[in-house]
Amino acid sequence: MGLHRKTIALTNNSLSVSIVPEEGGRISSLVSRISEIEFLLQSTNEDLHLEPGYDAQFQDGACAGIEECLPTVGICDNTTAGGPVPDHGDFWQLSWQVTAQSSACLALVANGFSRPLLFQKTISLQESGLSIHYRVQNTGQRDTSFLYACHPLFAIEPGDRVVLPSEAETLQLAYSRTGRMGKLGDQVTWPGNEFNMVLPAEAGEAEMLYTGKLSTGRCGLFRSERKQGLILSFSPQAMPYLGLWLCYGGWPGGPGTQQYAVALEPTTAPCGTLKQAQQKGLAFQLAPKEDFEWELEFHLTPPGITWETFREAVNQS
Numbered sequence: 204m205g206l207h208r209k210t211i212a213l214t215n216n217s218l219s220v221s222i223v224p225e226e227g228g229r230i231s232s233l234v235s236r237i238s239e240i241e242f243l244l245q246s247t248n249e250d251l252h253l254e255p256g257y258d259a260q261f262q263d264g265a266c267a268g269i270e271e272c273l274p275t276v277g278i279c280d281n282t283t284a285g286g287p288v289p290d291h292g293d294f295w296q297l298s299w300q301v302t303a304q305s306s307a308c309l310a311l312v313a314n315g316f317s318r319p320l321l322f323q324k325t326i327s328l329q330e331s332g333l334s335i336h337y338r339v340q341n342t343g344q345r346d347t348s349f350l351y352a353c354h355p356l357f358a359i360e361p362g363d364r365v366v367l368p369s370e371a372e373t374l375q376l377a378y379s380r381t382g383r384m385g386k387l388g389d390q391v392t393w394p395g396n397e398f399n400m401v402l403p404a405e406a407g408e409a410e411m412l413y414t415g416k417l418s419t420g421r422c423g424l425f426r427s428e429r430k431q432g433l434i435l436s437f438s439p440q441a442m443p444y445l446g447l448w449l450c451y452g453g454w455p456g457g458p459g460t461q462q463y464a465v466a467l468e469p470t471t472a473p474c475g476t477l478k479q480a481q482q483k484g485l486a487f488q489l490a491p492k493e494d495f496e497w498e499l500e501f502h503l504t505p506p507g508i509t510w511e512t513f514r515e516a517v518n519q520s
Contacts, residue, residue, distance in 0.1 A: 218503060
């Protein structure tokens with residue numbers, strides 16, 4: 204990845220969206236043109252020289268905006284069925300090819316290297332939101348399994364609120380930097396002790412949690428100061444689970460800049476790695492030439508609403 208990467212802008216009356224095809228087809232910006240709020244975390248890694256491959260580390264990439272994790276999130280070793288997989292998968296580190304473009308729509312495609320997977324997505328502006336249509340195809344000669352998770356890193360401020368589907372009354376704790384929610388594997392009551400409220404960046408916390416299998420696919424983030432929210436909709440038939448990453452200055456550790464973001468991650472399995480999904484029988488299987496399609500939608504509410512109104516909007520049927 205070089206220093207001068209082309210950014211493609213899609214704009215309508217409600218929002219402005221930027222995509223960087225060379226950085227994993229990453230959606231780098233989603234701005235409400237009414238409130239001027241930037242909903243996506245912006246990268247602090249300005250000087251990117253990643254060489255795509257098995258040794259690439261996600262934290263060395265842009266690590267911001269909406270990225271794609273396929274065929275895993277966590278790194279997998281060579282004991283994984285199908286062979287090893289790099290950190291956060293193949294596609295965040297690849298340059299994607301633009302196959303169609305207009306003022307309100309962009310189509311992109313890339314080929315994976317750890318698995319014979321062709322990944323296509325079409326990003327389209329709607330009246331007050333953004334839809335992404337995905338298609339993944341097994342181009343190989345034998346069955347291939349994968350784990351997919353959308354990885355949208357949202358910009359946050361203290362006091363912002365996370366809304367999960369009302370059925371998600373407990374979440375499984377998959378990672379905790381300090382143990383404030385319990386130990387790994389615990390079932391955490393949601394929202395518990397106001398776990399839905401964003402903490403300051405100085406908190407030094409980081410947690411990864413997963414819902415159980417969902418029957419409704421809606422969640423959201425409310426920006427409390429500006430009184431505007433973003434609702435993420437997904438099909439629970441395609442993405443039956445939701446991952447929740449809460450990072451308040453608690454990752455990646457070390458002397459550098461620490462992440463301050465929330466991620467709401469629709470996923471095919473409540474697992475950090477493809478290997479875990481395989482072991483639990485939850486990896487998605489594709490036969491040769493078979494494909495799988497799904498869609499995600501990011502919808503902005505009007506500004507000036509209350510937290511209670513936003514919560515109701517997320518949980519409406």
